[in-house]
Amino acid sequence: MKLIQTRQVHGTIRVPADKSISHRSIMFGALAKGTTTVRNFLYAEDCLSTLKAFEDLGVLITKHPDGMLEIEGVGLDGFKQPIHPLDMGNSGTTTRLMMGILAKQPFDITLIGDASLSKRPMGRVMNPLNQMHASITGVNESEFAPLTIHKNDTLYPMEYTMPVASAQVKSAILFAALQADGTTLVHEKEASRNHTEEMIRQFGGQIEVNERTISITGPQELVAQDVTVPGDISSAAFFLVAGAIAKNSELTLENVGINPTRTGILDVLTQMGANLAITNVDTQNQAADLIIGSSELEATTIEGEIIPRLIDELPVIALLATQAKGVTVIKDAQELKVKETNRIDATAMELQKLGADITATEDGLIIKGPTALHGGQVDSHKDHRIGMMLQVAALLTDDVIELTDPEAVAISYPHFFDDFKRIATNPEQTL
Template identity: 60%
Template sequence: KLDMGNSGTSIRLISGVLAGQDFTVEMFGDDSLSKRPMDRVTIPLRQMGVEVSGQTERDLPPLTMHGSKSLKPIHYQLPVASAQVKSALIFAALQADGESVIIEKEKTRNHTEDMIVQFGGEINVNVKEIRIKGGQEFTGQDVVVPGDISSAAFWLVAGLIVPNANVVLENVGINETRTGILDVIEAMGGKMTISDVDDIAKSATITVETSELHGTEIGGEIIPRLIDELPIIALLATQASGTTIIRDAEELKVKETDRIQVVVDALNAMGADITPTDDGMIIKGKTPLHGAKINTFGDHRIGMMASIAALLVSEGDVELERAEAINTSYPSFFSDLEVLSHG
């Protein structure tokens, strides 16, 4: 039995690793993870010869999986833009007998592909088509891990919207498949500089300062490059003049929470003017924010978004329920927030 906690990335990627292993594993998680559909991974893995079962027709966790030492290669077109699913299938394909072809719906983050090359493997990527042969051998490497831009995003937004702020973030990952938030900041008129670029580690120093922002439209192929940053981008948009529209982001509904509804409810409770849509939200700014009681519903990014929003509150307090969810991705978040709060 493997406890995946709150991590959708873990359960999906490890499913791909275990696909080629001839033993049985049960993977389970917390209440939030138990509501996240895994059929997007289990359907193609079954086609490769994996025995896997979950709860309901959507294969909700816990998942019971028994892999195979004779995995069949797959030709599979992803119905959703998901780096987690893609990476799971890449890990399975590396253990299959023959060449697999994976076709993405939209380009998504490519850390797995980069890592395979770094470890001496071969993977052929042609726009959205990925070809990978099974049975490859790899060589151990020293790996420099840059800071996660999804975590840095909260400080980027804080530096842009808190009065008289100037924030310098070092060693931030700027892999081109992850930098959608930087494009949005530029489109909204944010004051931002990028320096000390390391082309090998794909990292840089990013500096932001308080800015006069304006609304923008976010949709289409940029969405996979900033899907995890959309909650904090929504907060950013509440402090921009005019209207910001987020569309093509249906994937938000099957994250740790329905992030469209939870983001809207949380920020509106603090005084924002946001309307949810089927695939995103419409945000009208600039709005002052006030204190409120916010429930994270076990979603780490909701908790961090509300904490950054609290920096703008001049009336009342922000009370955060289930704040421990933040530990999922950023255990030192509140100590870093203290540093920021005190200059």
């Protein structure tokens, strides 16, 4: 596909609903007793994988024309044995969190996924769950899908120190801890996104967070709630970078989630001198409007505790850094190697094709800028965030950029290219 060519962007965008919260709204709605209402659910492929999995487990989910969902919760022990393996599609979030949710069931359950998902390591979730007396095995005794969650009637609490920051691993443990007999402690070295902890509280659960130690005592019962999902800051990141690197441009992004564990992208933009304003803050729903304009950018170093707060945004931050004066260094981002693809190598490879001065390291990237980009043939690697990042890169050249596997973008943002075309000033290429 030939990417949209434009040198300026202007207008107002309302990005899709937050993917992390959309996943969890289904999960908590299914685990709670009563009817949960979800507004502004993200109808993207990953989240639909979660929705379909719970339907296959016997949960009644009603979809309304206005995008609202109603979920008839069955509690922690009310699932029905599925008649076939649960298909996770491309969703690592669904897979890893479901392992914790289904760790205590009276029947075997198999989780399958697409070719990309089947290459992603699951041992970092399997191992702590198996320490809690779950019994989860990968194909041929490996850590890869298809995964079998064997029937199990007991989960034990544990004390666990996270080896690396990962909201998905942490969440899987917390879902299992809700069903365990006793108190589970999870210690984080760096804080990762806390949507699971916040939604446990929202659904009437008891959880304590003291600095970077999380304490949860099971078993617990959850109560149905009304959930309104804010806009996804990870989706907004692509437009934030677009507005900052395009000349004579300004964008307004409405109703974007600003949960503090997710706003690392805003901190980096500020550090690099971006023309960014945060307005209309909605404290209750942790949302705000973001205004971004063309910016003179300075290089920075991105490392340590901020990494978990922007892990999904690092590919597009790397693009941002190609337009900053100086050398930007990204460290401590090993987590990127086990996403939809090895995002460290994929980001470096694709931006190099366009002329960027970028080098992959063991745990991050080194980017020298500012650098003019040119056209070329690029590949999404079937990774939605790589695909969207490359469309933003097209702002920086008048040459044609052709993208292989653009369909991957639909995993989190089905209408991304439509929205991008709408803000493009005199786009030279239509889809």
